[in-house]
Ligand SMILES: NC(=O)c1ccc[n+]([C@@H]2O[C@H](COP(=O)([O-])OP(=O)(O)OC[C@H]3O[C@@H](n4cnc5c(N)ncnc54)[C@H](O)[C@@H]3O)[C@@H](O)[C@H]2O)c1
Ligand SMILES: CCCCCCO
């Protein structure tokens with residue numbers, strides 16, 4: 299029996315008002331990393347600065363992190379940290395902000411590294427010589443506040459790289475449902491289906507264990523029971539609380555069991571077309587459950603435990619309630635031009651096949667399988 303490892307953040311603070319716990323941090327300087335305008339617009343960024351100040355911590359803001367954050371954005375933030383020398387990094391925003399902050403942290407602690415140095419799984423040197431990390435997610439969500447992962451886009455070759463390093467698991471995760479409550483409906487649905495995908499892929503993963511399955515199954519249950527409500531009634535506190543916790547629970551599952559083919563394919567179609575991560579996952583998930591069923595009985599296990607007739611159909615039904623299209627051809631978020639799709643299909647399929655997430659898929663697909671699955675998800 300091989301020796302296994304199960305790691306999650308040391309501290310997870312959750313529930314209404316948990317943002318105020320930033321006041322308990324012991325330190326001198328914090329670098330706040332955030333994304334677009336939402337945290338500023340809704341006052342959460344100013345709240346965080348004031349709470350840190352109350353606790354005796356001065357801060358700088360590194361903002362403007364774009365969706366699907368680039369290597370260039372990471373270097374910009376790392377430089378600001380090297381100049382300010384914080385002992386805390388506080389990432390507040392969606393997965394893009396949290397992911398960018400994690401790799402900024404790495405280059406702050408190790409300024410002589412290159413991005414290529416940290417692409418191999420586990421290649422990142424130890425962190426925490428200069429700073430510790432607090433993650434405050436505003437979407438429910440990528441669970442980047444829980445995981446050992448960060449997804450960074452190399453804009454030169456259009457490839458999204460999942461960076462994997464145990465030290466990137468944040469010290470503290472703060473799950474305050476007030477932040478995701480202000481998400482617009484499409485962000486609620488896309489990020490909520492990312493949670494579903496994290497949980498379903500973690501439970502079917504060849505690295506799933508008795509430590510990871512309970513978190514994954516509970517997350518699937520909470521998404522089925524709460525996502526539609528959070529989508530239709532954005533101010534429903536119970537639905538937002540349960541979705542925010544579901545995101546972290548799914549994160550505890552997949553940071554230890556990893557994921558599968560849906561994420562490999564979502565990373566690569568995201569790199570080629572810029573489609574939102576959760577939306578790409580939501581469209582493809584049912585197709586890959588149907589494909590993977592030949593390799594695993596874990597979907598049947600979930601159906602038995604949760605009393606679901608057919609998991610893929612339950613996900614198709616939920617997608618429909620969330621106004622998520624069943625194919626990329628019918629997706630109006632980005633232009634999935636058919637000629638471009640055919641042109642990039644081979645490259646995209648080979649890159650998806652090589653993505654680290656494919657390693658834990660319940661069965662080993664061929665590149666031809668991946669192409670067929672992209673084609674099925676494109677045309678239906
Ligand atoms: N590290 C991991 O384990 C992990 C897991 C899954 C996905 N990811 C990565 O995370 C990224 C996606 O993150 P995401 O899905 O959270 O979206 P995001 O961070 O890209 O944000 C999407 C949009 O929603 C806005 N937004 C975020 N929170 C908001 C709020 N509360 N109210 C209003 N607007 C808000 C953002 O400003 C942005 O415009 C992708 O790059 C994906 O690859 C990382
Ligand atoms: C190897 C796991 C990478 C996780 C990335 C989630 O989009």
Ligand SMILES: [Fe+2]
Nearest residue numbers: 440492496575
């Ligand atoms: Fe994801």
